[in-house]
Amino acid sequence: MSKVVGVLSYQGSVIEHMKSLSKIEGITPIEVKTLEGINTVDALIIPGGESTTISKLLKIFGLFEPLKKRIQDGMPIWGTCAGMILLANEIVGEQAHLGCMDIKVKRNAYGSQLDSFSCHKTISEFSESPLPLVFIRAPYIESVGKDVQVLCQLDGHIVCARQNNMLVTSFHPELTEDITIHEYFCNM
Numbered sequence: 001m002s003k004v005v006g007v008l009s010y011q012g013s014v015i016e017h018m019k020s021l022s023k024i025e026g027i028t029p030i031e032v033k034t035l036e037g038i039n040t041v042d043a044l045i046i047p048g049g050e051s052t053t054i055s056k057l058l059k060i061f062g063l064f065e066p067l068k069k070r071i072q073d074g075m076p077i078w079g080t081c082a083g084m085i086l087l088a089n090e091i092v093g094e095q096a097h098l099g100c101m102d103i104k105v106k107r108n109a110y111g112s113q114l115d116s117f118s119c120h121k122t123i124s125e126f127s128e129s130p131l132p133l134v135f136i137r138a139p140y141i142e143s144v145g146k147d148v149q150v151l152c153q154l155d156g157h158i159v160c161a162r163q164n165n166m167l168v169t170s171f172h173p174e175l176t177e178d179i180t181i182h183e184y185f186c187n188m
Contacts, residue, residue, distance in 0.1 A: 005186060006032035006041035010057040012049025012082060016174035020182045021045075027186050038066050043076035043185065046083030048136065048172055051107070054082060055097040064098070071100045076165045076188040084168035085139055092142065101166045102145025103158075108137050123152045123160060127180050133159070133171040140170050 007017045009031035021029035032038060044067075046054070058064040071077050071087075077100075079087040086097045088105040116137065120130035133154070141158035144150060152160035159170035165188065173181040 002026050002028055003042045003186060004028045004030060004040060006030050006037055006044045008032050008044060008046045008054070008083075010049070010054055012047035012054070013080070013172060013174050014047055016172075017045050017047050017080075017182075020174050020179050021186070023179050024183055024186055033061070035061075035063060035066055038063055038070060041075075043078075043188065044070075045185070046077065046079045046086055047174070048081030048083065051082040051085035051097060055086060068098050068100060071098065071166065074165050076167075076185065078167040078169070078185045080169050080172055080174065081136065081138055084141075084170060087166055087168055088141075101161075101163050101168065102148050103141045103161060103163075103168065104143045105139050106142050107139050119154070121152060121154065125149075125151045125162070126184050131173070131180055132176040132178055134173075134175045135159075135171050136175075138170040141168070 005021050005027050007014050018029045021027050085105050085107055087101040088103045089096050089099040090104040092106045116135060118134045121133055122130045141161055144161055148161050148163045150158050150161050161168055167185055
């Protein structure tokens, strides 16, 4: 069965997510910018970028509440980096955006662009083999609610979690050639 997986395409690593999704059999990737797009997709990725800007654009184009409702109604959603910040119900020192996932996030927790890094780590929920993890001005999760499953920690910080239909990663799988996490998300 074919699934339509959207990538919110206001800003960030949209093309990279589209390329990763296009490698998965049975998946039709589309860029999402409109209400019609939000209502058409079976699942949605909110890519990295700048969370405040993405939130403002969602409001300007009238997609903020419809997107929140689709998430609350169970549509699978994956937030990478800024997407994770948008989904969090609490952000250290700031107002939450969509507030759908029971996590507390610290923005730019790993520092500036110059502090970006990559590593390899096994995340058993996705694969028994180490996966490449790319962190760019990455946030991390400071705490999670009781219904949130922590999938990966790095140096004592939560960098990947899942709550029901919501998946979040501090890192950018779309910036690697590995599509393991994209395949996992498409099967959620």
